[in-house]
Amino acid sequence: MSDSRRNSCKINGSNNKTPFLIGVSGGTASGKSTVCKRIMEKLGQVNKNQSERQVVCISQDSFYRDLTQAEITKAEKGQFNFDHPDAFNEIYMKETLLDILAGKIVKIPTYDYKNHTLRKDEIITIYPADVVLFEGILVFYFPEVRNLFHMKLFVDTDSDTRLARRVPRDINERGRDLEQVLNQYTNFVKPAFEEFCSPTKKFADVIIPRGADNVVAIDLIVQHIREILAVGARHSTERISPEQQLSISSPADSPTRKIAPGDPPHKRPH
Numbered sequence: 515m516s517d518s519r520r521n522s523c524k525i526n527g528s529n530n531k532t533p534f535l536i537g538v539s540g541g542t543a544s545g546k547s548t549v550c551k552r553i554m555e556k557l558g559q560v561n562k563n564q565s566e567r568q569v570v571c572i573s574q575d576s577f578y579r580d581l582t583q584a585e586i587t588k589a590e591k592g593q594f595n596f597d598h599p600d601a602f603n604e605i606y607m608k609e610t611l612l613d614i615l616a617g618k619i620v621k622i623p624t625y626d627y628k629n630h631t632l633r634k635d636e637i638i639t640i641y642p643a644d645v646v647l648f649e650g651i652l653v654f655y656f657p658e659v660r661n662l663f664h665m666k667l668f669v670d671t672d673s674d675t676r677l678a679r680r681v682p683r684d685i686n687e688r689g690r691d692l693e694q695v696l697n698q699y700t701n702f703v704k705p706a707f708e709e710f711c712s713p714t715k716k717f718a719d720v721i722i723p724r725g726a727d728n729v730v731a732i733d734l735i736v737q738h739i740r741e742i743l744a745v746g747a748r749h750s751t752e753r754i755s756p757e758q759q760l761s762i763s764s765p766a767d768s769p770t771r772k773i774a775p776g777d778p779p780h781k782r783p784h
């Protein structure tokens with residue numbers, strides 16, 4: 515990506531490129547990652563490298579908190595509750611999203627499900643983008659995180675289907691055995707879904723039944739994202755005088771967006 519696009523407006527050393535921030539929630543294995551992938555594909559992002567992307571996706575799993583040795587021992591036996599809000603580092607999550615909204619480059623760790631640890635030796639660099647998708651089971655649970663989103667999607671997939679997907683995924687990709695997966699699901703995943711995740715569905719702007727199978731819903735969302743980006747550019751150009759505007763140069767295929775200097779980053783048109 516050219517420097518002119520990335521550095522069109524520098525304030526206090528940061529690139530003031532405010533992304534459109536979309537939260538994507540839903541139960542485990544509902545298809546959150548797959549829905550995000552489809553959105554990125556439809557917006558033509560998949561074959562671009564990370565620094566070139568206009569749309570990026572971040573997983574809430576990068577914001578699990580570090581566990582103590584005793585907690586790791588429990589996790590290895592499937593006895594740690596990774597579906598409870600306390601398993602996450604809420605402050606780091608919120609600060610990272612605020613940095614993203616402020617147009618900063620952020621670096622986040624990847625998550626290692628086999629060892630239940632953050633891989634601080636495997637860091638993803640998130641460059642300023644036009645659209646940032648943030649997906650995870652509890653992205654709407656924490657009010658201060660929830661309020662940062664410009665759009666909230668909830669992937670609503672039947673719980674039997676989710677369990678049927680989770681079992682092979684956890685065995686094949688996350689190094690678990692069947693008994694461990696089923697115990698963890700019964701003792702922690704299912705009750706926590708009912709207590710913490712499912713009630714956040716009411717905060718969603720759009721509920722997507724059947725996840726990635728729902729091509730119509732995904733097409734509508736992609737269209738809406740395109741329109742919001744275009745309308746945002748037109749409205750802010752109309753309302754704000756040129757002296758007040760901070761021009762944000764745009765990718766070749768979308769109009770220039772403008773924001774007022776004092777606007778909080780999350781006050782994007784919606």
Ligand SMILES: Nc1ncnc2c1ncn2[C@@H]1O[C@H](COP(=O)(O)OP(=O)(O)O)[C@@H](O)[C@H]1O
Nearest residue numbers: 541542543544545546547548549679683726727
């Ligand atoms: N519509 C679908 N049909 C069949 N399998 C799916 C579908 N959506 C997701 N999967 C599979 O289910 C598993 C979980 O999907 P994923 O998108 O990772 O869910 P989440 O991010 O909500 O945990 C993955 O193995 C994925 O390939």
Ligand SMILES: Nc1ccn([C@@H]2O[C@H](COP(=O)(O)O)[C@@H](O)[C@H]2O)c(=O)n1
Nearest residue numbers: 541542543596597627630631650651703
């Ligand atoms: N060490 C860990 C960390 C998380 N999990 C489970 O992952 C689920 C969230 O990821 P999804 O892709 O399924 O949304 C969550 O339900 C945790 O139980 C884990 O098993 N081990």
